[in-house]
Amino acid sequence: xxxxxxxxxxxxLPVRNAAGTVARAIASIxxxxxxGWELIAVDDGSTDGTREVLRRLAGGEPRMTxxxxxxxxxxxxxxxxxxxxxxxxxxxxDADDESHPERLAAQVEFLQAAAHRDVGVVGSLVEFGGDxxxxxxxxxxxxxxxxxxxxxxxxLNRFVEAPLANPSVMFRRELLVRxxxxxxxxxPEDYELWLRWLDAGVRMAKVPRVLLTWHDxxxxxxxxxxxxDPEAFFRVKALWIAREVARIAGGRAVWxxxxxxxxxxxxxxxxxxGVTIAGYIDVDAKKTGRGIGGTGPPVIAPGALPPPGTILxxxxxxxxxxxxxxxxxxxxRGYVEGRDFLMCA
Numbered sequence: 141x142x143x144x145x146x147x148x149x150x151x152x153l154p155v156r157n158a159a160g161t162v163a164r165a166i167a168s169i170x171x172x173x174x175x176g177w178e179l180i181a182v183d184d185g186s187t188d189g190t191r192e193v194l195r196r197l198a199g200g201e202p203r204m205t206x207x208x209x210x211x212x213x214x215x216x217x218x219x220x221x222x223x224x225x226x227x228x229x230x231x232x233x234d235a236d237d238e239s240h241p242e243r244l245a246a247q248v249e250f251l252q253a254a255a256h257r258d259v260g261v262v263g264s265l266v267e268f269g270g271d272x273x274x275x276x277x278x279x280x281x282x283x284x285x286x287x288x289x290x291x292x293x294x295x296l297n298r299f300v301e302a303p304l305a306n307p308s309v310m311f312r313r314e315l316l317v318r319x320x321x322x323x324x325x326x327x328p329e330d331y332e333l334w335l336r337w338l339d340a341g342v343r344m345a346k347v348p349r350v351l352l353t354w355h356d357x358x359x360x361x362x363x364x365x366x367x368x369d370p371e372a373f374f375r376v377k378a379l380w381i382a383r384e385v386a387r388i389a390g391g392r393a394v395w396x397x398x399x400x401x402x403x404x405x406x407x408x409x410x411x412x413x414g415v416t417i418a419g420y421i422d423v424d425a426k427k428t429g430r431g432i433g434g435t436g437p438p439v440i441a442p443g444a445l446p447p448p449g450t451i452l453x454x455x456x457x458x459x460x461x462x463x464x465x466x467x468x469x470x471x472x473r474g475y476v477e478g479r480d481f482l483m484c485a
Contacts, residue, residue: 147178150225151233154182154217158235159189166197168238174245179204180221185211215322215329234307236355243351247310250347261311261344263304270356278356291343298338299484306330308352327376335380374406382413392452393418397466399427399439403456448474453481
């Protein structure tokens with residue numbers, strides 16, 4: 141049978157109002173060196189001519205399937221595509237981005253390797269597709285994402301930010317049956333999926349090569365939708381942090397590193413999930429003492445940290461350079477990441 145009839149990779153592409161970029165994204169799939177793919181594009185109620193572009197591109201391309209529906213959101217659009225997928229591997233793609241020609245081949249090879257049989261999700265390094273001066277923050281995020289390659293690095297950093305670029309990933313279809321697909325809500329649907337799957341024990345890694353250009357489009361949902369603002373990330377990860385705390389705390393009191401207003405506000409998301417902050421750690425001597433404002437949990441300086449194994453520390457300092465300083469200070473005191481502390485911002 142031909143590869144068109146028996147695709148091994150199903151590329152899932154939700155689309156809404158991307159008439160100016162979707163042809164480029166689809167062209168990057170059609171030029172893949174790996175031939176055994178199908179592309180399922182879901183037009184999620186576009187109003188800008190995207191639907192017509194998709195119809196034109198699908199003409200004469202038997203490996204493309206187009207689903208047209210009323211606008212209901214990216215999570216539902218991706219799930220609708222995955223419900224029709226025939227491949228044993230699901231590859232995500234976004235309408236703003238470009239897969240490099242060897243992307244699918246490299247990811248299939250990775251997942252088929254005997255050494256990676258325990259890996260369920262594989263991403264890749266990504267190229268920042270934008271102006272680094274204009275999009276400095278996004279470019280720094282790309283650099284951070286690219287620094288996480290191994291399953292261990294991805295797992296340890298999962299509570300900081302989303303450790304994978306969603307349009308770069310390929311995963312085993314069986315994971316959808318075991319753990320479910322994207323969920324819709326007031327949160328970033330891709331991050332919620334990674335947190336849920338990681339909590340279930342799914343190992344994630346990356347091909348250590350740039351296989352996708354991640355464009356910084358002004359219309360990208362991460363820029364325009366409230367589900368992707370910073371507080372949405374803190375809300376959605378609170379449940380999964382709480383679950384990990386319950387798993388590793390072993391009765392130890394939970395302390396938060398960072399006594400400033402942002403850190404306290406973000407760590408407060410843990411309370412509905414049963415995690416109480418017993419105290420705070422802060423480098424600012426003005427904050428140390430009986431408690432913030434004279435009441436509440438105590439605040440101590442890093443030098444007053446008790447020996448490792450006595451408390452569990454959650455790092456809620458969000459600035460990247462400062463975050464690494466916190467890590468170094470905890471390591472220097474003998475604290476082990478993943479056992480004695482977790483970075484959460």
